[in-house]
Amino acid sequence: MSEAATFSRSGAGAAEHFDVLIVGAGISGVGGAYHLATQMPGTSFVVLEAEPTYGGTWWTHKYPGIRSDSDLHTFGYRFKPWTGTPIATADEIRKYMGEVIEENDLGRHIRYNHRISSASWSSAENRWTIEATRTDTGAPVVISANFLWMCQGYYRHSEGYTPQWPGMDRFRGTIVHPEAWPEGLDYAGKRVVVIGSGATAATIVPNMPEAAHVTMLQRSPTYFRTGRNAIELAEELRALQVDETWIHEIVRRKILLEQAKFTDRCFTEPEQVKEEMLANLRSILGPDYDIATHFTPSYRPWRQRIAFVPDADLFQAVAEGRASVVTDEIEHFDETGLQLKSGRHLEADLIVTATGFNLNVLGDIEFAIDGKPLAFHDTVTYRGMMFTGVPNLCWVFGYFRASWTLRADLVGDFVCRLLKHMKEKGARRVEVALRPEDRDMAILPWIDPENFNPGYLMRGMHLLPKRGEKREWQHTQDYWQEKDEFPAIDLDGAEFVYR
Incomplete structure (x- = not known):
């Protein structure tokens, strides 16, 4: 060259x-x-x-x-x-x-x-x-x-995807898209509604502890996987003082093989995979939580991206009452929040449109x-x-x-x-x-x-x-x-x- x-x-x-x-x-x-x-x-x-x-x-x-x-x-x-x-x-x-x-x-x-x-x-x-x-x-x-x-x-x-709902201009609070999060945005003590159910929403909802309450409003549920934010094999190899280069390669191969097997199972035995993931959520949210409404998607696993939720922080926030999930559709915005098609009204000071990207x-x-x-x-x-x-x-x-x-x-x-x-x-x-x-x-x-x-x-x-x-x-x-x-x-x- x-x-x-x-x-x-x-x-x-x-x-x-x-x-x-x-x-x-x-x-x-x-x-x-x-x-x-x-x-x-x-x-x-x-x-x-x-x-x-x-x-x-x-x-x-x-x-x-x-x-x-x-x-x-x-x-x-x-x-x-x-x-x-x-x-x-x-x-x-x-x-x-x-x-x-x-x-x-x-x-x-x-x-x-x-x-x-x-x-x-x-x-x-x-x-x-x-x-x-x-x-x-x-x-x-x-x-x-x-x-x-x-x-x-x-x-x-430069800009995320935000659907245009009726009445957005009437809302007296703040509307932000995660793609353009304002520096220094103050949400302490405020009622927050996060619209969306993907990885971005799942990240934001448990990470606003200063808010009075955070509600994840979703049109339909999404699949999530949870687990410790750690790899036991990597921890064990480090305890054995194995070189980090070896650890990196060994752990990568293990994860990749497991991912390939999991993806294959999503196609060959989707109902079994679905039940395993939902059973995991029941163990966190309790037997009385409405898993069927809020966390049971209508599509086959891996037909859309499955985000990993470390230490189940989203679900822990819901279980502890710091956050909640509403499954409904938006009819229109008004001065104080969101009017839903079910007839329910969500009061909000801050609305986050985690609705995807362009x-x-x-x-x-x-x-x-x-x-x-x-x-x-x-x-x-x-x-x-x-x-x-x-x-x-x-x-x-x-x-x-x-x-x-x-x-x-x-x-x-x-x-x-x-x-x-x-x-x-x-x-x-x-x-x-x-x-x-x-x-x-x-x-x-x-x-x-x-x-x-x-x-x-x-x-x-x-x-x-x-x-x-x-x-x-x-x-x-x-x-x-x-x-x-x-x-x-x-x-x-x-x-x-x-x-």
């Missing part, structure tokens, strides 16, 4: 040029930078981040109790042992990421306050040109790169190829990371039923292997294309809603690339198989077109 250079772009003056440009300094982008630095020394690369620091979700989210909803032994990078509690706070995760940056001298590659507006591919030059704006100064920035590595996540950090496909960036606007929904995905007709670009989109970072590491290995292969072939361009044997393959939405159907995906499905009915033209959501499939990908297969 070449060292960083400059080139003259007509009408824009001199622009820096890099071998690789990584979009985003969240968990995926920092991991991508590590893989490039360690697997491809000498490669010139830059990481552009819109926020003033690294962290992505773990920086932008400020709501009470912000934490991971999957364990850090698998959400952590494969190359750096996680030594804390498995469910970690945002600050703990950012500290861990900061150590990765410092220990590997990645900071010199990261540029903060750079918001990208457009990315244009030129076949004549075999390069991407990125136009961005410095959010701290307003200055325009132009950078070109041979390869674009999209690590920006999949939802819009899907953000590839960073809300305007893409073009040779001057023609690119619509990703018109492409077919190759293993959820490349797209037909889109050259020199790879996307990190993690797992729904396992930790996001597992796939970020797999994609990191793939990108480095692909870049090395291009260098060996003397190729400056690669894209994926349907093969002759794929001519009659059915082209389908990104994911089968019968398999997984959370609201944010259903609302944004029309924005996402298509999938094929063959495994290689899908994001399978199956880490247990992909961990073996990705290293075995034939880079000279007919689906890869080099120029």
Whole structure:
């Protein structure tokens, strides 16, 4: 790979040029930078981040109790042992990421306050040109790169999804979305209603102890798993003074195997899994609690994400009376709270709309190829990371039923292997294309809603690339198989077109 250079772009003056440009300094982008630095020394690369620091979700989210909803032994990078509690706070995760940056001298590659507006591919030059704006100064920035590595996540950090209910403007209290939690928001002694039943709501409700009372208002129930915020195997291995690197690998493998078995059971024996989870909640909430109404979903387990609730704190808060759950629908807001369709009225001083987020496909960036606007929904995905007709670009989109970072590491290995292969072939361009044997393959939405159907995906499905009915033209959501499939990908297969 070449060292960083400059080139003259007509009408824009001199622009820096890099071998690789990584979009985003969240968990995926920092991991991508590590893989490039360690697997491809000498490669010139830059990481552009819109926020003033690294962290992505773990920086932008400020709501009470912000934490991971999957364990850090698998959400952590494969190359750096996680030594804390498995469910970690945002600050703990950012500290861990900061150590990765410092220990590997990645900071010199990261540029903060750079918001990208457009990315244009030129076949004549075999390069991407990125136009961005410095959010701290307003200055325009132009950078070109041979390869674009999209690590920006999949939802819009600037605004969350909030349904518009009648009468919202009449409410005399405060309405906030967790995506834009105000600094210093005072909720001491106030009646709080959290609308939603996902991982965010489950985190906020037990973590507002200063509130007079917190009510979780849900339209329908969600599945949760609970347990100690500790891994007994990790504790035992530490007591035996086993090296942390070994502990990390052993515990990761154990968790991943258990997750794969649990996911399989959700498909093969869903009713039994459902009863096991509900029995666990009964043991916490007591035999008289209305589990059927408030915590028995209508869908099969794992058809939507199952969040882990550490130490059952949500359910302990309900059992102790500090919080309550109401299952109902909103008819309208009024001056003092929420009028529900059942006829019940919820008094509130603060309403938190933990109602989801807006899907953000590839960073809300305007893409073009040779001057023609690119619509990703018109492409077919190759293993959820490349797209037909889109050259020199790879996307990190993690797992729904396992930790996001597992796939970020797999994609990191793939990108480095692909870049090395291009260098060996003397190729400056690669894209994926349907093969002759794929001519009659059915082209389908990104994911089968019968398999997984959370609201944010259903609302944004029309924005996402298509999938094929063959495994290689899908994001399978199956880490247990992909961990073996990705290293075995034939880079000279007919689906890869080099120029």
